[in-house]
Amino acid sequence: MLDIADELHRWVEQGRDFAVATVVAVGGSAPRQPGAALAVDSEGAAIGSVSGGCVEGAVYELCRQALEDGEPVLERFGYSDDDAFAVGLTCGGVIDILVTPVRASDTAVRGVLAGALGAAATGEAAALARVVSGPGELMGRALLVRPGGSYEGGYEGGFGGHPELDRTVAGEAAAFLDAGRTGTLEIGEQGSRCGSPLTVLIESSVPAPRMIVFGAIDFASALVRMGKFLGYRVTVCDARPVFATAARFPDADEIVVEWPHEYLGRTEVDGRTVLCVLTHDAKFDVPLLRLALRLPVAYVGAMGSRRTHLDRNERLREVGVTELELARLRSPIGLDLGARTPEEVAVSIASQIVADRRGGTGVSLTGAHTPIHHEAGAAARRIDSVA
Known part of the structure; x- marks a missing residue:
């Protein structure tokens, strides 16, 4: 919802x-x-x-x-x-x-839903829990959890059943919210794992994931637009003020004029963040990628020819980047689509980001026997199996 x-x-x-x-x-x-x-x-x-x-x-x-x-x-x-x-x-x-x-007459439930919808609409974190199956009197009830609350009563709404049920679901919803997950929970009517089972749907709303584009070049402008289309909060970073301007990147949420590695070292990233390095200049790339490949982010890609890629890898090895860290680098960046224009290259990069996020292979679906819609979490399981 x-x-x-x-x-x-x-x-x-x-x-x-x-x-x-x-x-x-x-x-x-x-x-x-x-x-x-x-x-x-x-x-x-x-x-x-x-x-x-x-x-x-x-x-x-x-x-x-x-x-x-x-x-x-x-x-x-x-x-x-x-x-x-x-x-x-x-x-x-x-x-x-x-x-x-x-x-409109269901004021209690409507108030809880309004809080959840308002949080999601403004990009705030919140988790909404609703009973999917169970006793009829619990159906339609809702419970809202926000980050940082005390779950000994620090929630809005409730199911109107056993008080321990509300407290337990609130705690579980907080865990779902921390992980940015949406899914169902099986639980007893009195908040335990035994007794008559309830199924509770927990929906998490979290701020948009970040895309940070390093290098204020024409390809970056197209990638910024693609990132916004995919729902990312997009930052453009470049050390050259003449290129990193709002006039050149009107779709960016943020433009930063700073050395890329210094900015990356001080900004906040998480497991959903994607980093796209388009500078293909060793003085920017090497210190930036040395740091990026050690951060717990979802994706690190770097633009450049195959010759640039090989040279850059050697430079990274010289500054202590390990082979395991290098294996995380998507370089040359993007999927092989035959892309030439900035817009086509942006589609290529975005396709690789989506494939990594969803566990896709990047191969044509025509004639393939891979699933069209991958299970949620497939990419994480694939990474775990490689590790």
């Missing part, structure tokens, strides 16, 4: 009644991951998507029905259903969708 937070938050502020359908579990080749949502208001307006088009019509009708009768519903769509082709789910996957009505 938090993936459509901007528009949905406006609906809440406008006092609209609506129903929201959220993907809570997937199997096989499902096109959207848990947390993806479609919402329908009382006038029939719709936003978002739960399947990339496969079952939108059927889910739309479920939302309309939920608005009419006020009852949440959990529905499964899959290739084994008799009417799978009728609703359009022909991709071979299975998706479980929770449909929840949100009415």
